[in-house]
Amino acid sequence: MDFSSFGKKFTADTGIQSLMDDIGNAVDSGHDMIMMGGGNPANIPAIEAILHRRLQQLTVMPNTLRQLIGQYDPPQGNKDFIEDLAMLLRKCMGWPVKRHNIALTNGSQAGFFMLFNLFAGNFDDGTQRYIQLPMAPEYIGYADTGLRQDFFTAARPQIDELDDHLFKYRIAFDDFKVNKQTGAICVSRPTNPTGNVITDVEIEQLDALAQQHRVPLIIDGAYGVPFPGIIFTEATPFWNDNTIVCLSLSKFGLPGARTGIIIASEAIIRAVSSINAIINLASGSMGAMLVGELVQNGDIINLSQTIVRPYYEDLAQFAVQTFRSAMGENYPYSIHRPEGTMFLWFWFNNIPITSQVLYERLKQRGVVVVSGHHFFPGITTSWLHQHQCIRVNYAAQSRDRVKRGLDIIADEVKQAYIAG
Amino acid sequence: MDFSSFGKKFTADTGIQSLMDDIGNAVDSGHDMIMMGGGNPANIPAIEAILHRRLQQLTVMPNTLRQLIGQYDPPQGNKDFIEDLAMLLRKCMGWPVKRHNIALTNGSQAGFFMLFNLFAGNFDDGTQRYIQLPMAPEYIGYADTGLRQDFFTAARPQIDELDDHLFKYRIAFDDFKVNKQTGAICVSRPTNPTGNVITDVEIEQLDALAQQHRVPLIIDGAYGVPFPGIIFTEATPFWNDNTIVCLSLSKFGLPGARTGIIIASEAIIRAVSSINAIINLASGSMGAMLVGELVQNGDIINLSQTIVRPYYEDLAQFAVQTFRSAMGENYPYSIHRPEGTMFLWFWFNNIPITSQVLYERLKQRGVVVVSGHHFFPGITTSWLHQHQCIRVNYAAQSRDRVKRGLDIIADEVKQAYIAG
Numbered sequence: 101m102d103f104s105s106f107g108k109k110f111t112a113d114t115g116i117q118s119l120m121d122d123i124g125n126a127v128d129s130g131h132d133m134i135m136m137g138g139g140n141p142a143n144i145p146a147i148e149a150i151l152h153r154r155l156q157q158l159t160v161m162p163n164t165l166r167q168l169i170g171q172y173d174p175p176q177g178n179k180d181f182i183e184d185l186a187m188l189l190r191k192c193m194g195w196p197v198k199r200h201n202i203a204l205t206n207g208s209q210a211g212f213f214m215l216f217n218l219f220a221g222n223f224d225d226g227t228q229r230y231i232q233l234p235m236a237p238e239y240i241g242y243a244d245t246g247l248r249q250d251f252f253t254a255a256r257p258q259i260d261e262l263d264d265h266l267f268k269y270r271i272a273f274d275d276f277k278v279n280k281q282t283g284a285i286c287v288s289r290p291t292n293p294t295g296n297v298i299t300d301v302e303i304e305q306l307d308a309l310a311q312q313h314r315v316p317l318i319i320d321g322a323y324g325v326p327f328p329g330i331i332f333t334e335a336t337p338f339w340n341d342n343t344i345v346c347l348s349l350s351k352f353g354l355p356g357a358r359t360g361i362i363i364a365s366e367a368i369i370r371a372v373s374s375i376n377a378i379i380n381l382a383s384g385s386m387g388a389m390l391v392g393e394l395v396q397n398g399d400i401i402n403l404s405q406t407i408v409r410p411y412y413e414d415l416a417q418f419a420v421q422t423f424r425s426a427m428g429e430n431y432p433y434s435i436h437r438p439e440g441t442m443f444l445w446f447w448f449n450n451i452p453i454t455s456q457v458l459y460e461r462l463k464q465r466g467v468v469v470v471s472g473h474h475f476f477p478g479i480t481t482s483w484l485h486q487h488q489c490i491r492v493n494y495a496a497q498s499r500d501r502v503k504r505g506l507d508i509i510a511d512e513v514k515q516a517y518i519a520g
Numbered sequence: 521m522d523f524s525s526f527g528k529k530f531t532a533d534t535g536i537q538s539l540m541d542d543i544g545n546a547v548d549s550g551h552d553m554i555m556m557g558g559g560n561p562a563n564i565p566a567i568e569a570i571l572h573r574r575l576q577q578l579t580v581m582p583n584t585l586r587q588l589i590g591q592y593d594p595p596q597g598n599k600d601f602i603e604d605l606a607m608l609l610r611k612c613m614g615w616p617v618k619r620h621n622i623a624l625t626n627g628s629q630a631g632f633f634m635l636f637n638l639f640a641g642n643f644d645d646g647t648q649r650y651i652q653l654p655m656a657p658e659y660i661g662y663a664d665t666g667l668r669q670d671f672f673t674a675a676r677p678q679i680d681e682l683d684d685h686l687f688k689y690r691i692a693f694d695d696f697k698v699n700k701q702t703g704a705i706c707v708s709r710p711t712n713p714t715g716n717v718i719t720d721v722e723i724e725q726l727d728a729l730a731q732q733h734r735v736p737l738i739i740d741g742a743y744g745v746p747f748p749g750i751i752f753t754e755a756t757p758f759w760n761d762n763t764i765v766c767l768s769l770s771k772f773g774l775p776g777a778r779t780g781i782i783i784a785s786e787a788i789i790r791a792v793s794s795i796n797a798i799i800n801l802a803s804g805s806m807g808a809m810l811v812g813e814l815v816q817n818g819d820i821i822n823l824s825q826t827i828v829r830p831y832y833e834d835l836a837q838f839a840v841q842t843f844r845s846a847m848g849e850n851y852p853y854s855i856h857r858p859e860g861t862m863f864l865w866f867w868f869n870n871i872p873i874t875s876q877v878l879y880e881r882l883k884q885r886g887v888v889v890v891s892g893h894h895f896f897p898g899i900t901t902s903w904l905h906q907h908q909c910i911r912v913n914y915a916a917q918s919r920d921r922v923k924r925g926l927d928i929i930a931d932e933v934k935q936a937y938i939a940g
Binding site for chain 2: 105108120148151155156158159167217224241244283355382387
């Protein structure tokens with residue numbers, strides 16, 4: 101059976117596909133694997149209780165079943181939810197957004213597929229443009245979304261080594277050049293996989309560059325502000341008419357509801373709605389129905405700040421301390437300063453095995469992580485650093501299991517250094 | 521702001537987009553429009569009651585909220601649902617399908633976007649292939665899904681004129697040539713927009729052609745067998761390893777849940793899962809959770825046969841009779857024999873205005889239908905018939921409003937003939 105060029109590209113052995121396969125196979129294997137690979141968020145009891153109560157309310161209110169499952173939303177998304185969210189963003193963030201500035205998609209990933217291919221790839225005049233990442237590591241899910249090969253460019257970051265085995269990536273603005281081939285700039289904030297939060301100053305510099313070159317700046321806020329707010333540093337929410345902010349309900353606790361949110365200029369929202377109509381007809385209604393009330397009364401922001409953020413911050417500290425104890429002081433290791441998300445990003449400088457080999461060894465010992473080399477879309481030159489990092493989810497398992505997983509990681513890393 | 525070639529194609533003024541806009545604007549206008557345009561299914565009380573009860577059960581069972589919204593399904597879709605559906609199809613249909621033969625998508629439309637572009641468009645060897653429609657009219661939602669222009673080919677049907685102002689389209693096999701440029705054959709059964717059900721003999725002929733030319737035969741069963749079963753004639757469910765059957769939960773009553781189902785060979789399911797991982801990460805879980813039990817115990821087929829099908833069949837007869845009374849015997853009109861779906865397809869032979877003008881006039885009078893000319897993807901030669909038809913949804917409104925709508929349509933059609 102022959103596949104088209106699109107078919108071949110989108111069925112090649114990709115990072116995201118092998119990640120998802122691994123998760124599936126590990127679960128299927130029947131072994132009690134410690135899953136620190138995927139991006140499944142924590143199940144936070146207080147949030148679950150609120151969503152549960154809301155779902156119960158919906159089942160006793162007249163006509164809500166019909167709204168929940170019995171009708172198509174418009175391609176732009178659930179109207180009430182969009183109105184309420186626009187109001188919330190105006191009131192709490194001071195963003196001048198109206199209902200024509202917001203669209204809903206079947207999850208963030210679907211939004212990025214649409215946005216990236218809208219601004220990059222082949223153009224009718226025969227030219228080609230790129231999605232430009234100010235730095236990599238960046239999100240594994242971006243890497244394969246382009247309708248053509250050769251779709252991303254990325255600059256290497258500046259690496260600031262900090263005390264206590266910590267480091268932080270910063271955008272190396274001297275190496276980051278926006279030019280005529282730039283279709284859009286995109287950065288995740290906080291960054292998946294690193295947990296980095298690019299600073300307000302960095303955001304302002306990116307915004308100035310984007311405006312100067314008349315390309316949009318896409319800020320992937322799947323873990324970001326104003327919700328779910330999984331940011332442990334100060335980070336001012338940022339939006340203007342040249343910025344596209346992408347939010348999600350997944351990390352607030354609803355990954356299965358597949359609700360992505362795009363906040364952008366009216367022209368872009370119109371474009372996204374058109375593409376969504378053709379590709380999906382309509383987006384699902386459930387996420388919007390379940391959190392609609394929390395958006396209406398602003399609780400989604402309060403809950404993000406008082407429950408979601410502290411929950412992950414505690415876990416992050418626990419994970420860092422656990423790993424430190426396990427490694428001791430006799431081996432080199434670095435952890436990206438955990439400023440957000442639910443991942444630790446480890447850098448094992450000069451480790452004599454690749455991160456892929458480390459990943460395989462860990463899987464043999466019942467711990468699934470993600471090899472860091474998947475997270476460098478757009479980096480085309482050889483760079484040893486790409487093969488010295490792993491991403492570890494510290495939130496999808498109980499603390500006991502997280503500790504067990506981190507202990508095993510530390511042990512394998514030590515053995516690798518010793519065998520050196 | 522510049523859009524890529526993809527962006528330009530997918531944001532052009534398309535049939536499906538103008539249809540969705542119309543629906544949205546009509547609702548927004550504040551006028552009490554009679555909506556006979558879109559594809560929203562009926563809200564059948566008996567089905568709603570079952571789904572409502574099921575949702576209530578889910579809210580009191582432990583851990584189901586977590587399954588419902590709190591975790592990502594694999595890119596192939598909800599595992600339990602897929603297992604249960606495979607079992608049901610083996611048992612009730614005799615199809616030799618296993619779990620690796622089924623994938624779930626965020627609605628049928630998303631499935632078609634993936635399948636069509638997998639088999640047609642540009643190929644790495646520089647050639648180009650088409651999705652070949654055995655006849656048009658075909659579903660409006662297909663028309664814009666191709667990643668390149670010039671994506672469909674279609675043959676004109678044979679038109680059998682029947683008694684009582686009825687007619688039926690048949691595949692004109694003499695004009696329908698499969699060749700090296702055919703990527704896949706696709707047909708909706710029953711056909712949206714016409715309500716036609718291609719016969720078992722036609723299906724067998726298509727299957728033979730597909731196998732002979734080693735291309736897949738895609739059967740779009742969004743309204744079809746085994747569920748939701750909105751077919752009023754005899755039609756044997758058909759599947760084999762070279763056939764891709766696409767089903768949906770939308771017309772069973774869950775359009776807002778966005779659940780499409782693809783049944784195909786293992787290689788195709790693997791490809792669809794890969795594409796889904798990249799484009800969507802995962803599909804939503806709600807549809808699978810809500811009807812899972814009905815699939816497990818087979819009730820989804822029983823309910824389709826005993827409740828859903830008769831409900832629409834009654835409405836179809838009511839609509840046909842109503843329109844006949846309204847038209848009387850002095851004007852020409854033809855209705856495609858309503859064999860399935862929830863649409864009447866009217867053909868006004870020699871009417872002196874185009875269907876688009878008729879559509880505009882009807883909208884002025886508060887009735888929204890769809891002009892038939894949108895439903896001829898792949899027909900490239902000029903054909904008057906394309907501008908003489910309209911599609912009318914008879915299920916999304918109360919009988920009173922359906923009658924009022926049909927009366928207005930009849931009145932406008934008569935006036936057009938009189939004005940000649």
